[in-house]
Structure formats: C-alpha cells, structure tokens
Amino acid sequence: MERCSVEVSTRGYWQSHQCARKAVLTIEGKGYCKQHSPDRRAEECKRQQLDYAQERHFSDLKWQGEKFFEALLKISRGHNDPRQLALDALRNITGDKG
Numbered sequence: 001m002e003r004c005s006v007e008v009s010t011r012g013y014w015q016s017h018q019c020a021r022k023a024v025l026t027i028e029g030k031g032y033c034k035q036h037s038p039d040r041r042a043e044e045c046k047r048q049q050l051d052y053a054q055e056r057h058f059s060d061l062k063w064q065g066e067k068f069f070e071a072l073l074k075i076s077r078g079h080n081d082p083r084q085l086a087l088d089a090l091r092n093i094t095g096d097k098g
Contacts, residue, residue, distance in 0.1 A: 004033035064093045 004019035023031025027038060034040060071089040075082040 002031045004036050005030040006032065006036040008036075067092060 002023050004021045004023050006019045007016045008019050009016050019033060019036060021033035021035065024034055025032055025037060032038065067089050071085050074085055079085050
C-alpha cells in the first residue's frame, strides 16, 4: 500500500511534507496511517474538547470559590444581611436575574 496522504508540519507553519507512515486504510481514494485516520483524528478532537471543558470547569470553580470566600468574609465581619449577600453571590455565579 502507499504512504499516508496527509501533509504534516516540520518546522514552523510554512514547511510541511507528506507523512512517511504506511497507509493502512483508504477512504475516498486517499490513504491514511493509523495516526492520521479521520476516525482517530475525530476521537482526538473530541478528547481535547472534553479536556478543555473540564479544565474550564475547574477554572470557573476556582474563580467562583473566590467570590464565595469574599461573601463569607463579609458575613464573618458582621454584614447586616448575610442571607442576601449569599443570594447575590449565587446570582453572580449562575447568572440568575431573579
């Protein structure tokens, strides 16, 4: 079988060459190695999106934790309406207007 038909980068964005791996499957007349097969690339893209979503979620939680900490500090220092302060902190995080 022929070589993989995917162009891969060498150095920087301007230089590329054809993948040197042997094609193990053919889709619509183009050969693909295991690494560059469309199914593998779709799985990798999905995995990266999930990783990013999880990282973003933890980042958001960290930021939100700081907001809750600020609210707790105000309550501990004798804020007049701790219930309203807690509700405001929750509204800021959830985006609830009501």
